[in-house]
Structure formats: C-alpha cells, structure tokens
Amino acid sequence: MISSRRTPGTSRRAHRAVTAARIIGVIALLATVLLPAALPQAAAGEPGAMPFLVVRVDSVSPDVVTTASGAAVTVTATVSNVGDRPVRDIVARLEQAPAVTSSAQLRTDLGGDTSQYSPVAPFITVTPELERGQEARFTLSYPLRSPTDPALGFTAPGVYPLLVNINGTPDYGAPARLDDARFLLPVAGLPPPAQAVDAVPGSGMDGVLAPDTSRPVQLTMIWPLADRPRLAPGVPGGSSPVRLMNDDLAGSLSPGGRLDTLLAAAEFATSPEVDPGGEVTRAMCLAVDPDLLVTVNAMTAGYVVSNSPDGLGTDSHPGTGQAAATGWLDRLRALAKRMCVAATPYAQADLDALSRVGDPGLSAFATQGATDLADQILGVTTTRGATLVGDGPLTDRVVDLLSAQGTGPGQTVAIAAADCTAQDSAGESPTADLTPRRVSPRVVTVPFDPTVGAALAGLGNDPGVPSYLDSSLDVPVHHDSAVARRQDAQGSMLWRGLHPETDPRSQILMPPMNWDLQPDDAQAVLTTLATTIHSGLAVPRPLPEVIADAAELAGQPKPPSATDATAQGRFDDAVIGQISDQVGRLWGLTAAMTTNEQTGLTGIAYTAPLREDMLRALSQALSPQARNGVAEQHLAVVGNTIDDLFHGVTIVNPGGSYTLATEHSPLPLALRNDLAVPIRVRLQVDAPPGMTVTDMGEQELPPGFLPLRVPIEVHFTQRVAVDVSLRTPDGLPLGEPVRLSVHSNAYGKVLFFITLCAAAVLVVLTGRRLWHRFRGEPDRADLDRPSPRRL
Incomplete structure (x- = not known):
C-alpha cells in the first residue's frame, strides 16, 4: 500500500518546481512582447543602416526616348533579400521627379532626399514573402503620355530622374521603405501617344514633340586609351627584354579585354560604314598615354614578367602578350591615321605634384616630351597645344x-x-x-562639366568618383546597377543639348583616363554621342578647333580658383622630396655620360627609364588611397638603382702596396665602368706633402676596365697613404674612394747634393792621381805603401 502522505522535503521541492515553471512562463511572455521591440526594426521612411532588401535595375527600354521610340517606358528590376530575416508583403512602384534644370541636379537627384519624387502609379505586389538570400524579378511599364491610365506624363524633352521604390515588412518590424534605385531617363523627343491626349504646344499634327535644335552644342569627346604603369621600376635603358610587374596588360590587349574594348568601340563608331559623314569622327579625339605606348611597343619584341606578387622582384618568367600587343598597336596606328590623337601627360602624372618637385627637365618631358614620344611610336603627328589635367584640379602651380x-x-x-x-x-x-578663360599669359583653360565627368566615371566594371568632384555632389555609385549608371551617363551627356537656354553652347566630354567599360557601356556612350549629333542637338567640334579658338581668347588673366590640390589623392611631401633628390642626382650623372659607339645607346636613353619611373610614381591611374604607398615602394627601388649606377664606376682596389723606384715613377691605377655607356670622369688624388700629382683632366671611361698611369713626383723616402677617388666633371662622387699604400725609394734633394759632392770629390782625386802619374811623380797618397817587388 502506497501512502499519499507527502513529506515536508517533498512538498518544498514541488513548490520550487511550480515557482520555476511560473517564472519561465513569465519570461516567455515578456520575450514574446518585448523581443520585436528589442530587435532592429525597419522604420517607415528612408532605408535604415541595416539593409533588408536591395533593388537593382536590370533594364530600361528605351534607354533614350526619341520621337521614334515606343509610347511606353518599361523598367525591369530585381529585389534581393540581403538581410538576416524574411521580409513579407514586398511591393514596388515607379516614381519620377521634374526634369533636371541644372547640371548639379544630375548628381543631387540621384542621392539624398526623395521629396522631389512623386508616384507614377500605385504600388504593385512583387512577392508575398522573400526568404533570406532569395530574389524576385518584376517589371514596371507605363506610357509616356496618357489621358486616362497612369503615365509618366512627360510634356517636353529633358532629362528626368526616375526612382524604383521598394517597401516591405521585415520580421519583427513594421512596413517600411527598404530600398530604392534611381536613374536618369533622357527624353530627346516624344513619340506620338498611344491614345489621344491634349495637344502639347510645339508638337506636330501627329503628337510628335521634337527637341529644340536652334542652339546646338559644339561637342568634343575625349576617348581615353590609357592604363596604370606596368613596367617594373629601377631598370635602366638598354636592358632586354623589358620586365613587367604583372601580365595583366596582356589580357587587357587581348580580344574582350579592357583596352581592346575601348579601341574596338572607337574603330566601329568612326568607321566609314557607321559614320559615313564623319561627324562622330570629327567630334572624337583619342587621348593616349605615352607610357602605355612605350610598354606595348616593348611587349612586341618579347618581355618577361616579375615572379614576385608586388612586381618589384628581379626573378621573372616569359610574358604571354607579345602577339596581342603587336595586333593592338597595329590597329591603333591605323586608327590614328584617320582621326585626332592627343597625348596625355606621361604616365598620367599629377601635374600639381610634378610642379612641387620643381624639376624643369622632368616637367618638360612629362608634357612636351611625351607628345614627341607618341608621335614616334604611332607614326603620326599628334595634336599639340592641349594638356589633359586629368583627375586633379587646375591649381596655380599647374x-x-x-x-x-x-x-x-x-x-x-x-x-x-x-x-x-x-x-x-x-x-x-x-x-x-x-x-x-585665360589663367595666365600662356595658358587658357577650357573646362568640362565635373558632373558629366563623374557620370562617365561611374560606368563599367570599376565605378568611381573623380577627385575633382566636390563632395556635395557625391552619390553612392556602387549601390547602383550597371544599367542605372549607364542611364545616368547617357542622361548627363544629353542634358546640355536639351537645354538650349544654357550657356556656353560648347562642351567637352571627359571620361576618366583608365575607363573600364563593358562593350554595352561603350556602345551606349558612342550611340548617345551619335544621337546627339544626328538629332541636331549638337555639332562636332574637333579638338584642334578648340585649341585654336582658345589661343585667340583675349582678356586679363584670372588665376584659377583652386590654390592647392584636394586632400584626396594628394601626394605626400615625403614622396615629393624623394623624387626631387633622386632626379637631381640622376641628371648630374646623365650629364657625364656619353654615347656607346658599339650599341648606339646614349646617356639620356640609358637613364630615361628611371626618370619615367619617377613620373609613374606620380601617376593618377591608381586609386587616391593607394597612391602614396605605391609611390614610396617604387621610389625605393629606383633609389637603389641610382645608387648602383653611382657605385658602378669605381677604382679597382689593388689590395697591396705600390713601390716607387724613383721620384718620377708613375702611379699605376685601374678604373672600372659597369655601366652600359661611357662616362666622363675626373681623378682626384689626395697626396701628402712632398708628393706632386699631375692633373690628368677629364677621362672618358668606356664600359669595362681602363688602366691609367698617373704622373707623380715624390720628394721623400717613406711609406705613405694616398687617397684616390672618382668624380663626374661637375663634382658628383662616383664609387668608393680607395686608399693606396705607396712606398717611395727616392731620397730627394739632400741625397742628390750628397751624391753630387761625392762625385766631385771622386773626380778631383782621380784627376790628381792621373796628373802625378803623367809627370812621373809619386802621389803623396802612395808614400806609405811598400814598393812593389822587382822580379
């Protein structure tokens, strides 16, 4: 029989269990109520710091609305769940803002506040729920004009900002706007509406609304062909084969590569079949970096690639791009013969930083010398008189x-x-x-619109923001899709042409030098350029005409407003000082060099790659954040090479001592030249007192060894130390000084007079004896001697 009576201990344990169960229940209830409030929520309004959804624009049709377009605009987009929880009730709608009325709005309407946007139509449901990592595709399509249906309602040509708005409800959150995607839709003309609408002033009988072409823009397009520096630093001229830091350029020159895409697009757009009237050809000018030409031209003869990850090591392997380089360069030469070509500063060097270096020779080569180099490699006469300042501002130093x-x-x-x-x-x-405007008696600036340049810089595989763009105009280009950025570029290109009231009626389209375009991007840009010209919104203005008109500009010079380069991308003073020191030493060494008659290599050509390395260290081709670090690495290699050149001309140390037999015995020396060219040197001998050294003047030291016999005169007999060193004619020290141990057997003037007196005494005594013998008289010196025996 089991008793139902509970002991006191059992009762207490049961009570504690019931209490714990009640506490757990309370905690669970509190968690149910408070946990959603504790977790991050999506508040109504703008997307928060924690993204839940991301929307990207996949296509816009048509990308440019013209009088021949369809009557509707279709936007296809994809929304993705990138958050940490599911999102329900995802809806989307298309919104639009009024037409852009200033170039600054080409940027400001693409970022920040959305108050200028109004809905085109109500929300549509994209998907009831989207789990983490999932995505959904949707389409928004609306007519350009309609009296009844929801429509965009365009009434005039212009550039219109559009926005795809995405709302949803994240778990533990409220319905909110979770993301948006913005882009520009250029409307170069309105086609007839699908349905009858009220007549628009200026439209034709069929409702077509053409743009105002009464004041076309004089348009110039710079088409860049440039690359970041690829040649390994610290390699003097005459070295064969050349060494590249990596083999990326081989892929860029090959079919489908970046440089191949840019060249192919220019070839196609300016071909007689596509541009029979030559309007696009006249509007375009190739901007070619001479450093790229030097590199590609060297690749055509075969090259090697550094094995080290940073590209600075000397171990190498053969490169793979010789055939690609040959084909690409041949195509460029053919294209250069039928259109404008201008050279950029060598290696896209930062001219403001170059001015801070303060070396006239380096500055002259970066600008004028680079143009001559491009002429030589391409076999054409490139356009003179224009300097593409590049990514930085035009400062007073520039x-x-x-x-x-x-x-x-x-x-x-x-x-x-x-x-x-x-x-x-x-x-x-x-x-x-x-x-x-004229900024000095010899310099005229022709500005380009930085908002348009920034829109072009946003294209392609590596979108970026130029350093010259004011921070207030910055937009998050990496958030936008490639299609959205392409729309922004096309709209920016067309904006000035669609606003005939805007002055001046001239424009230069200036993309970044290292443009990384997809074929679709290149096609869209050049198609927009052709559309602008063929529709009458613009007329081609060749770059030589821009230069000629600017040269005639009169007026009092007005200095540029930018007095210093921006902090972003500015080269440190340490980099500038390092280059100043290195280039000064290198010019001094080059001045002493002559021409190698066997190879034809000159001193200028021998040291030119090292000066070019200094310009590559100042290249704007690298991102602003990486410029100083890369420059310091490259300049360290260049500095070591310059030191090696100075130590490559030296005196061979005999390692023993010299013994001079007479006071006029010459001092034998051997000079060594490890350079590839002859060099003029002066011998400096620091002789002790009592030793006179004849100055041998300048000596031309060929590559290899040169024995010398230095005339000296010694007036003592002892062992002394003689310091000998080499210098250039201008006094720069070469190699290491050598200390020679010299032992002289010459006794000087005292020994000379003693010997002379002894000889005189000997002559006198000999003469005296001969005199006495001649007279038959005995010599007094012989009186103490015994008489000889008679036989």
Missing part, C-alpha cells in the same frame, strides 16, 4: 608649370574640371560654368 612650357600666348590649353557644388551662395542648384 598653371605655372604649363606657363613655363614653350613661348607665346595661348601656347597651352588646359582641359580641366570646372568648379561646381550642390548649392551656390544663394542656395540654388548651379550649372557648371564651361566658359573658357
């Missing part, structure tokens, strides 16, 4: 550098970014002033 090049007013036209911010002093959204 103007001073360009003013020192050549003579005469209007010698150089600096193509640089205009000043533009999100708001002017009155709080209005400004348009970049593209009016040419």
